[in-house]
Amino acid sequence: MNQIKSVICLIGCCLSIHLGAQNIPLGTWRTHAAYQMVKSLALGNNKVYAASSNGFFYVDQTDNTLNTMSKISGLSDTEISQIAYHEALKTLVVTYQNGNIDLLKSDEIVNIPTIKTNKNITESKQVNHILIQGNNAYLSTDFGIVVLDLSKNEIKETYQNLGVNGRSIAIKAATFSQDSVYIATENGVYYAPFNGSVNLQDFNAWQRFEPSTGIDTLEFNYIVSFASKVYVGRTNYELYEYAHNNQWTKVSLPAPVAPNTGQIRDVRASNGQLLLSIDHQLLLLNAQNQVTIFTNSKLNSPQVALVGANGVIWIGDGVNGLVQKNGTTYNAFFPNGPASAESRHLYAYQSQILALSGGYQFDETPLNSSAGFYLFDNAQWKNYNAFDPLHSHAIANVKDWVAAGLNSQDQQLYIGSFQSGLYVFKDNALTSVAGSTLRASTDNTVRVGGITTDVEGNLWVTNPSDDIARRFLHKRDVQREWSVVSAPTSATGAPLGILSSFGGYLWMRLSPAASAGIWVYDPQLNRSKVLNTTVNNGNLPSPRVYSMVQDKEGQIWVGTDKGVTVFFNPADAFQAAIDASKPIFDGQNLLRAEKVSTIAVDGGNRKWMGTNNGLWLFNPDGTQLVHHFTTKNSPLPSDIIYDVTIQPQTGEVFVATDKGLVSYRGTATTGEQTHQEVKVFPNPVRPNFNGLLGISGLVDDAKVKITDVSGKLIYQTQAQGGTVSWDLRDYTGHRAKTGIYLLFSTNADGTETLVTKIAVIE
Known part of the structure; x- marks a missing residue:
């Protein structure tokens, strides 16, 4: 297994681990996973394995190193759901949300795509829980229990339709106790004898515990065997025990103490201990159900916990990554990366990449994202948010960052929120822009849709709204005086993204939901024009515009939900007739069947385009395909591309998807007039x-x-x-x-x- 490795020292705080070289080789990828939200753990072979929201890493306790793995280093997929380790077979079971399975053995990675590729499964294919028993892994899913033979690397059998009268039920977890198998399901707890004479594929072999036994038949999320008993729990802070006497007894848990909300995240039996992961606390139960409570600033949102050698407890936390409790000392650490897998908008400036987490739905309803933003500088991510003061730069809880722009005149970086207006970002701090004329929408939020600057150093900001009377373009001149331009009545959609053309015009894409086209504004003569699908007035392939970019020749490329079009002479926007041209690729209009969500131009004037079917690279005029990257032929975590930007000095192409960030070292950079540090x-x-x-x-x-x-x-x-x-x-x-x-x-x-x-x- 190929992986990235870094030496670590457990010093009681989050470590900023430098992973890999600053620049990667041409034609190679690197992942930018979010490692802080650890949701599944496994112990084995003197390693501690941790799966986060879109990343995977482990601590090798033999040499005290932190290691990461991804599709780049051999994994078959992204978005891990559960992991578990089989000590005797030296095998780590890795399951993914789409049903894919990897078996990480000592010398190879074996992929088992059977569930993922089964088109007959209509329910979710995600594995909810993994139980190791003998040489088998029992995978609890929403469609049943899958028995995976780890010695033969194959699926052995599947138990489905186990509910009353053969009803299909979702299985949340399973356990073995004495001579029976027990399962927690969406409608109660079931059990069946476990021996060679019982056909577990027959629902008649399974019985449900009815209310007369002390528990209801509603959903239970967790089930484990501990101290010769079976424990079953649900997220609402309820835990029951069963001593094989056909009667369940509710376990008395300590009353939740603020900020604990009393929600169980996981119940796990490990190394002779029963652990309950709850908000801000970890509960440890002995065989007599006596409870020990552990609290610490690093236990912000425990998701899962396991007991390792010498009583060391390992906790997967939703904010602090992998937490080690060794006696009274708590150490939290994780590889460097963005604080969250949420990345929707990207912006390259100087030698840095800014990733913004916020956004809005198709109808411009804000997403209410509080994940903040992340800055990639010198091969390291710096995070800025309000929820993680231990490991990130603390900023105000501003939601839905969507736009950024660097003013070359004053070297100020401006960042816009779709709910809270405009800010200046400087020296790791945010400052609301004073004197702004930005106006509130009908929901009392101040929305910024796009930011740009012109050649004179004027700052331009779009101010969209759900009310046509409140849609504006705002200008802040070099004297920091504000003025406002109202959208023309023909602009039936809210102005979102904006660019300043070489000719001095402002080009704004209007709301795709309103099928409104493009608003062009001439600041010199204070005139506006709206381009749409009409011949001689834009001739766009569709009025739903999702992206715009100006290339190195001054041409404006436009991405719609019906492909790409180009304005070769944008300076003619206010002529009586102006139409865009549709590049022809493979005998048809370029990407005519695709929603082109983003377009970026590299140093060779080539066009990188993101769609819901992957990442495309075309030659400068869009007539030749150079690359088409998808999840099938690249480390892309998803084929749904939100945004693309390019670091001009290195040519590294950063790609934001709905499942996180990756980057690819392209073969083009911005050229200079003279040779510069070749x-x-x-x-x-x-x-x-x-x-x-x-x-x-x-x-x-x-x-x-x-x-x-x-x-x-x-x-x-x-x-x-x-x-x-x-x-x-x-x-x-x-x-x-x-x-x-x-x-x-x-x-x-x-x-x-x-x-x-x-x-x-x-």
């Missing part, structure tokens, strides 16, 4: 390197030749912006031999040149 990576090239060699920092669209030391031409190409990639093969397809190679780079007229060396070791 970097060759890797250099030297080692024998085990099979990727693309990258050369960055070149002049824009440089012509590049690579020769051996005798001057024989090996390879030549033209840079994508300021970057060139080389697969280390010559024109005959043979790999370069050991030696020193010379790279010659020049601009179009030969006035700017560079020579550097590349060492290859085979």
Whole structure:
């Protein structure tokens, strides 16, 4: 198993772990998972495994290291639901929300996609609980119990329709006690004898405990065996015990103490202890049901707990990651990453990437996200939110961050909320922009939809509303004076995203829900125009516009729910007739069957496009497909792409999906007028390197030749912006031999040149 590893020291606080190099090789991926919300744990082989909302990591206690794994390092999927370890077989069972299964063995990862690919299962395929018994793993699901043979790496059988009269019921968890198997379900607790003569696939073998036995037949979420008894619990702080006397008894639990709300997150028997994970507390029960309560600032939202060697307790916390309780000492740690898997909007500025968690639904109803925002700088994430003061930079509880813009004149970074207006972000602090003329919507929220600056340094902010009379464009000039522009009556939708064109016009996409098209505003002459699907007035393929970007030639590319169109001459927006053109790819309008949610332009003027069917890269004019990345051929966690942005100096493409963030090191960067800190990576090239060699920092669209030391031409190409990639093969397809190679780079007229060396070791 290939993984990323970092040495850690357990010092009683969250560690900021540096994972990997600052820049990754060309053509490779890296994941940016959120590791803080740990929801499942497993102990085995002297390791502590932790699954978060969209990440996976483990502590190797033999060398005190923290390790991460993902699709990049061999896992088959994302969004883990449950994990469990079989000590004798040295196998970690990893199940995913879509029903996929991985078995992590000592020397391989075995994928079992049987449940995931079964089209006959109409219920949720997520595994709710894993029980290890013998060489089998019993997987509790909403459609039944799946028996997985871990020695043969195959599904052995499935128990379905176990309810009264063969009714289909969701199974929440299972346990074995004495000679029977017990299950917690959506309508009570069932049991059946467990021996070779009983067919557990027959619902007649199962019996339900009726109210006469002391428990009701409503949903139970947890069931475990402990101290020769069976314990069953539900989230509303109820726990019952069964001593095999056909009678259940309610366990007396201590009254919840604030801020505990009395909600059970998990019940687990581990190493001779019964553990209840509840809000802000961990309860430990002995065989006599005597309760010990553990509280600590690092126990914010315990989700699951296990007892390891020497009585050390490991807790998966919903805020503090993996927490170790060793005596009276609590240590919380997790790999560096965004605080949450929520990422909807991305913004690149200087050498940093800003990820914003907020958003709105199709009808512009706010999502009410409080996850804050995350800043990627020098290969590390810094988090800004109100809910996690232990590990993040504390900011006000502002909801639904949706837009950002850097003003090149005053170097101020402005961030907009879809509920609370406009802010300046500086020195790790937020300040509400004073004197703003932004106006409240009918729900008393101050909505910012988009932010941009023009060449003169004026700040422009869209102010959408659910009321057409309250839809505005606001300007803050270099003297910090505000003025307001009302949307024209023909703009029937709220103004959202905005860009400033090279010609000085402001282009705003209007609400897709209103099928309203694009509002173009000329600040010099104070005139407006709304472009739509009408011929000579935009000729858009659809009035539902989801994305806009200006490329390096000043053309404006527009993404709709029926593909892509381009305004080649946006300066003609106010001419009597202006129509967009539809690029032709594969004999039809570009992505005509796709909702194009985002478009980004890289250093080579190529177009990255995100849809609900993955990530697409096209050549500069959109006529040739370079890449189409999906979950099937890449580490993308989802095919639903929210946003894409590109770090211009490195060409790293950041992708926000509905299941988290990843990035891909593209082969194009922003070129310069002169050669700037030219970097060759890797250099030297080692024998085990099979990727693309990258050369960055070149002049824009440089012509590049690579020769051996005798001057024989090996390879030549033209840079994508300021970057060139080389697969280390010559024109005959043979790999370069050991030696020193010379790279010659020049601009179009030969006035700017560079020579550097590349060492290859085979």
